[in-house]
Amino acid sequence: MPKLTVTEQAPGHYTVEGNLTFASIDKQSLKSFNFLKGMDSICIDLANVGTTDSAGLALMIEWIKQARSNRVKLSFKNVPAQLLALAKLSGFDETEYFANRTP
Template sequence: MSTLKLIKQTPGYYVVKGQLTFAAIDRQTSKALKFQPGQDKICIDLAAVTATDSAGLALMIEWIKLSRINQSRLRFKNIPEQILALAKLSSLDKNEYFASDA
């Protein structure tokens, strides 16, 4: 079975380890990111992601939605090239979260 871990390093800074794939993501994964009241900045580092597919992009979009609901500024760091390619195919590459200079 594929694994995915969301590890809280410090308040507002998370590291994703493992696969952002259909096999690794379930309903609980999108809820694993805990938005705390008053936490205005969140950074998710994807440097330790080993594989991705469109489910990974969908999860990132879900996290964006949750951050907007909670009025938190979300930033992704070290986005895998495959996610960036999928974002471009979906016309999300102009979005502030997936822009190549993000």
Template sequence: MIEVQQAEQKAIFSGALTRATITPAFDKKYRKLVNNERIIIDLAKVSQVDTAGLAWILLLIELAASKACHISLINLPEDLLKLASLSAVDTLLPIETP
């Protein structure tokens, strides 16, 4: 299960960001995060991530660019960083140091 708490320009994700948790309803609801001018995605509380989770984050980054939304990722779990590096997409992640 994945939960998202929103506060102004920040979204805090907690739980598993995996193929099992990224449902069509989840996708539809949280694509709206990039409808703002700026969004910071905090992933510190993400306990598990797989390739589907990484792909969804990349999709969100692409959507943000198409809507002129500045998106930043903070507190990325080590597993996500390793997965992104192995997939050769680590340079696409807009990582910001909090």
């Protein structure tokens, strides 16, 4: 199982690597929300995400909640097809957070 990592590529631009699954998301992952503070806008690139499940969508929703509470404009790009399918089930694919979902 690849370790879940969030890496800053440039100010406000982050990449996520690893799997977004129940097995890879732990309490440490949930504590890593510090990157959502101190910026006006943040884009999270999910191009390097492997396997996803509903825990990955739950993590994204938590990122959205944290961004809102910190008044940060958040968007995702290169959302994996698996994750986008889950987002469509709940209507999240139609929100502004997925505006930059394609490369």
